[in-house]
Amino acid sequence: MTGRPLAAIAAVAVAGAALAWIGMGDLGENLVYYWSPSELVAAGAKAHGATIRLGGQVEAGTVDWNPDTNQLKFVVTDGQEHIKVASVGAPPQMFREGIGVVVEGTIKDGQFATDRVMVKHSNEYRAPEDGEKPDIVTLSEDGP
Amino acid sequence: MKLAWEHYIGLAGLVLMAAGNAIGLFWAPPEMMMGDVGRILYVHVPAAWICMVIYLVAFAGAVASLATARPGADALVESSVEVGVLLNVLLLVLGSIFAKPTWGVWWDWDPRLTASAIMCLTFVGVMVLRAMVDDVERRASWSAVTTVLAFVNIPVTYMSVRWWRSLHQVQSSSSTMSAEMWNVLWLNTVALLLVSIWFVARRYRIARDRADQLRAPPLEVAP
Numbered sequence: 001m002t003g004r005p006l007a008a009i010a011a012v013a014v015a016g017a018a019l020a021w022i023g024m025g026d027l028g029e030n031l032v033y034y035w036s037p038s039e040l041v042a043a044g045a046k047a048h049g050a051t052i053r054l055g056g057q058v059e060a061g062t063v064d065w066n067p068d069t070n071q072l073k074f075v076v077t078d079g080q081e082h083i084k085v086a087s088v089g090a091p092p093q094m095f096r097e098g099i100g101v102v103v104e105g106t107i108k109d110g111q112f113a114t115d116r117v118m119v120k121h122s123n124e125y126r127a128p129e130d131g132e133k134p135d136i137v138t139l140s141e142d143g144p
Numbered sequence: 145m146k147l148a149w150e151h152y153i154g155l156a157g158l159v160l161m162a163a164g165n166a167i168g169l170f171w172a173p174p175e176m177m178m179g180d181v182g183r184i185l186y187v188h189v190p191a192a193w194i195c196m197v198i199y200l201v202a203f204a205g206a207v208a209s210l211a212t213a214r215p216g217a218d219a220l221v222e223s224s225v226e227v228g229v230l231l232n233v234l235l236l237v238l239g240s241i242f243a244k245p246t247w248g249v250w251w252d253w254d255p256r257l258t259a260s261a262i263m264c265l266t267f268v269g270v271m272v273l274r275a276m277v278d279d280v281e282r283r284a285s286w287s288a289v290t291t292v293l294a295f296v297n298i299p300v301t302y303m304s305v306r307w308w309r310s311l312h313q314v315q316s317s318s319s320t321m322s323a324e325m326w327n328v329l330w331l332n333t334v335a336l337l338l339v340s341i342w343f344v345a346r347r348y349r350i351a352r353d354r355a356d357q358l359r360a361p362p363l364e365v366a367p
Contacts, residue, residue, distance in 0.1 A: 007285070008210035011292040018296045023303065033254050033309045055309065092248030094177055102252075102311050118247045123313040125182060127173035127322035134179040 034102050037081035040112075053104045054083060054112055055120075060097040065090075076101060076112070085112045094119045150345035157338025164332035172328045181245045185325070188238040189316075190333040192260075194340050195231035198224050199267065199298050201344065206291035209284055215355050218284035221291055223347035225270050227340055232264040247311060256312035259301035266294035280358050 034055030040047050054076055062075035072087045085103055095101070095117065105114030128134055168186035175182025205220030239257070240250050251257065270290050277283040300307075305314045318326050 003210070003212035003214070004285075005211045007289075008207050011210060011289050012207060015292050015296045018293075019299055022296075022300055023307065031255065031308055033311070092246065094246055095248075102254075116249065118249050118252060118311055120311060121177070121246055121313050123316040123320045125185060125316060125321040125325050126176040127324055128176055132176070134174045135176055 036078045037076055037083045038078055040083060040107075041081045048107050051104065051106055053102055054085070054114075055100070055102045056083070058095070058097050058099055058101055063097055072117070076103065083112050084110070085114060087114045087117050089115065089117075091117045092119045094121065148345075148349075150342050153338050153345075154342030157335050157340075157342055160331065160335035161339060164328065164335045168328050168332060172325060173322070175325070178246055181242070184238060184242040186328055186332045188235065188242050189329055190336040191231050191235040191238055193333055194336045195228055195235050196298055196302065197337065198228040198231060198340055198344065199263075199295060202228055202267075202291050203295040203298075206288040206295075209288040210292075213281070213284065215280075215284075215352065215359070218280075218288070219348050219351035219355060220344075221270075221284075221287055222274060222351040223344045225267050225274075225287075225291060226347055227343045229264065229267050229271065230343070231336075231340065232260070232267065236260060236264060252311055254311040255304040255308040256301065256310045259297060259304045263294075263297050263301050266297060267291075270294060280355055 034053035035043070035047070037054065037056050040052075040054055056076040056078045059075040059077045059082060062073075064073040066072075070089055072089070072091055074085055074087075076083045076085050085105075087103065087105075100120030100122070102118045102120060103112060103114040104116040104118075105112055107113070164186065168183050172183065172186070174180050175185075202221055202224035205217050205224060208214065209217035209221055239260070243252075244250050270287055273290055274283055274287050277286060304310060305312050321329070
């Protein structure tokens with residue numbers, strides 16, 4: 001069999017076109033992994049009932065962990081809107097005020113009820129400087 | 145006996161890998177927020193990078209195979225797709241182990257994770273296709289076309305964290321990482337690259353031998 005340069009060019013062209021279509025198309029508009037608090041509020045009643053993901057920062061001063069009932073309450077914000085989140089179970093160890101989270105659940109009684117709290121990590125990796133210790137927070141009996 | 149060139153690369157890769165893992169585990173500092181768990185970075189990120197590099201080799205081999213129909217190009221597709229899948233599985237497993245203590249879940253269908261899983265499945269598909277087609281020339285052209293198409297997803301996977309909202313963070317760089325961590329990351333990346341070149345080269349020789357046997361005219365049986 002001899003080579004088929006045209007077939008090679010055609011295959012690469014099809015692949016390139018597909019990539020351009022994905023990259024420059026508005027797939028991002030339709031492929032939304034999580035809603036921001038503002039979008040959730042704007043959606044209003046449309047957001048009720050369905051299982052959705054909400055993403056934002058844990059607002060400082062709002063974390064309320066009750067070790068007796070295993071309930072964790074906090075507020076997720078994007079700087080504009082603030083959504084109360086009620087969750088059950090201890091969160092991941094990186095959970096803390098100000099960190100990014102993605103929570104999956106439904107709106108119930110004016111709150112976002114979730115049993116799946118995921119913590120987003122930034123792309124920063126920092127070594128402790130002299131005298132510093134890794135800042136690992138564990139939710140103990142004493143609270144965060 | 146003279147050793148094939150790739151064994152020297154493999155040996156260097158193994159030595160660097162042993163050193164890189166020891167340094168990553170025992171010498172490199174713990175990460176500020178993740179503590180010792182952050183050390184998985186030194187094996188997870190190289191797996192991702194080298195996986196994509198090896199798939200790029202498969203893509204180049206596939207284009208060359210289509211254009212020239214050379215058996216060597218097809219053997220390169222066969223070997224690099226297999227090593228790419230191996231690294232892809234490693235990437236997914238290490239990422240999952242990394243995710244549980246940091247994100248709190250083993251897996252979630254965010255764009256980056258989903259694209260990485262599709263990447264694995266499509267190249268496993270190329271391997272399955274190769275296993276099913278016996279005709280050497282047909283196998284070469286079909287798997288070349290599917291490899292080129294499967295490769296579309298590699299830039300998508302790489303860019304997914306920038307194009308869409310995701311749980312996975314965007315790429316780190318030397319400016320977002322302490323220098324002593326960045327250097328360990330690169331040491332481990334070079335080590336894995338060398339080991340992967342060794343694997344591809346070994347697998348390439350096997351592929352060439354098998355293809356030569358299939359292409360060889362049948363033995364004439366003496367009357």
